[in-house]
Amino acid sequence: MMALERIKPSVQxxxxxxxEDLVAGMTDVIYRGAPPSSRVPQERVERRIRSFLRDGHHSVLEFMGASWLxxxxxxxxxxxxxxxxASYWQESQRYVDYGRGWFRVVAPPGLDVGDAGLSHYLSLExxxxxxxxxxxxxxNAVASRIWVQMNAREFxxxxxxxxxxxxxxxxIRLVAWLMFSAVAGRFPVTAxxxxxxxxxxxxxCRGLKAEDRAECRSKSIIDAFTKWGVEVPSELTQFMGE
Structure with a gap:
C-alpha cells in the first residue's frame, strides 16, 4: 500500500x-477625450473605479481579471x-492513474476520512x-488540481x-479568501x-444577529483558517486590522 499524503487546500x-489604471484611462479614450496612450493620475483612477462600482457600471471590470492554480x-x-x-481546466481522474503514487487527500485536521477509497481503487486496478x-x-476527499480564470466582475x-x-x-471559503489575498494588490480599489x-x-452573516454584521468578515476568515490550520495571509490581516 502506497503512503497516503494528506494536504491542505492551496492557491497560487x-x-x-x-x-484599474487601464480601465480608468480608457474612459477618456472611449469618449474621445484623450488618445489611447493617455494615463490618468492615481487619485482619478480610484475615483473613477469607485464610481463605476457605485453606479453599477460593472461591465468595465470584465477587462481585467486573474487566473489561479x-x-x-x-x-x-x-x-x-x-x-x-469562469474558465476551468481540472485534473482528470480518468487519465491520472493514482496507482502510480499521485494520490493526495484534502480534509480538515482531525477528520478521519480513511484512505478516501484508495485501497478499493487499487484493488480494482x-x-x-x-x-x-x-x-x-x-x-470527495481526493485532492484535485484546477486552473481557474475569472474576470474581476465575476470574482x-x-x-x-x-x-x-x-x-x-x-x-471553498478558505480558498476564496486565499484567491482574494493573491489579487488584492493587483486590483486594490476593486478589492x-x-x-x-x-x-x-x-x-x-448566517447565524449572527443584525447588530453583529460588522463582524461577519472576520468571523468568516477566522473560522475557515482555524478549521484548516492555515495561517491567515498578511494581505488579508491588513484588511482585518483596519
Missing part, C-alpha cells in the same frame, strides 16, 4: 490581466465549477480496471460574496470595494 496566482478536495471543486462565468473505471471508488462581485460568507462551505460590500449578500 498564475497570471492577471488588465489593470488551486488544489483542494473534489467536494470543493464541485462547488467551484458552479460559477459558470489489480483486477484490470482502467483508471476511468477505478475512479468510481474514490471519495469580486459574484464569487466573493457567495463563497466567503458564513453560509458558505468552509473549504477594497469588495471588502466593504461583501456582507451585502443576504446569507453572508
Amino acid at each position: 496566482l498564475i497570471d492577471s490581466w488588465g489593470s 488551486l488544489e483542494c478536495s473534489r467536494a470543493c471543486t464541485h462547488e467551484l465549477i458552479r460559477h459558470r462565468v 489489480r483486477m484490470g480496471a482502467p483508471p476511468e473505471d477505478a475512479r468510481y471508488a474514490l471519495g 469580486f462581485l459574484a464569487f466573493l460574496p457567495l463563497r466567503t460568507g458564513l453560509g458558505a462551505f468552509h473549504e 477594497r470595494w469588495a471588502w466593504e460590500h461583501v456582507t451585502d449578500h443576504p446569507d453572508y
Whole structure:
C-alpha cells in the first residue's frame, strides 16, 4: 500500500490581466477625450473605479481579471465549477492513474476520512480496471488540481460574496479568501470595494444577529483558517486590522 499524503487546500496566482489604471484611462479614450496612450493620475483612477462600482457600471471590470492554480478536495471543486462565468481546466481522474503514487487527500485536521477509497481503487486496478473505471471508488476527499480564470466582475462581485460568507462551505471559503489575498494588490480599489460590500449578500452573516454584521468578515476568515490550520495571509490581516 502506497503512503497516503494528506494536504491542505492551496492557491497560487498564475497570471492577471488588465489593470484599474487601464480601465480608468480608457474612459477618456472611449469618449474621445484623450488618445489611447493617455494615463490618468492615481487619485482619478480610484475615483473613477469607485464610481463605476457605485453606479453599477460593472461591465468595465470584465477587462481585467486573474487566473489561479488551486488544489483542494473534489467536494470543493464541485462547488467551484458552479460559477459558470469562469474558465476551468481540472485534473482528470480518468487519465491520472493514482496507482502510480499521485494520490493526495484534502480534509480538515482531525477528520478521519480513511484512505478516501484508495485501497478499493487499487484493488480494482489489480483486477484490470482502467483508471476511468477505478475512479468510481474514490471519495470527495481526493485532492484535485484546477486552473481557474475569472474576470474581476465575476470574482469580486459574484464569487466573493457567495463563497466567503458564513453560509458558505468552509473549504471553498478558505480558498476564496486565499484567491482574494493573491489579487488584492493587483486590483486594490476593486478589492477594497469588495471588502466593504461583501456582507451585502443576504446569507453572508448566517447565524449572527443584525447588530453583529460588522463582524461577519472576520468571523468568516477566522473560522475557515482555524478549521484548516492555515495561517491567515498578511494581505488579508491588513484588511482585518483596519
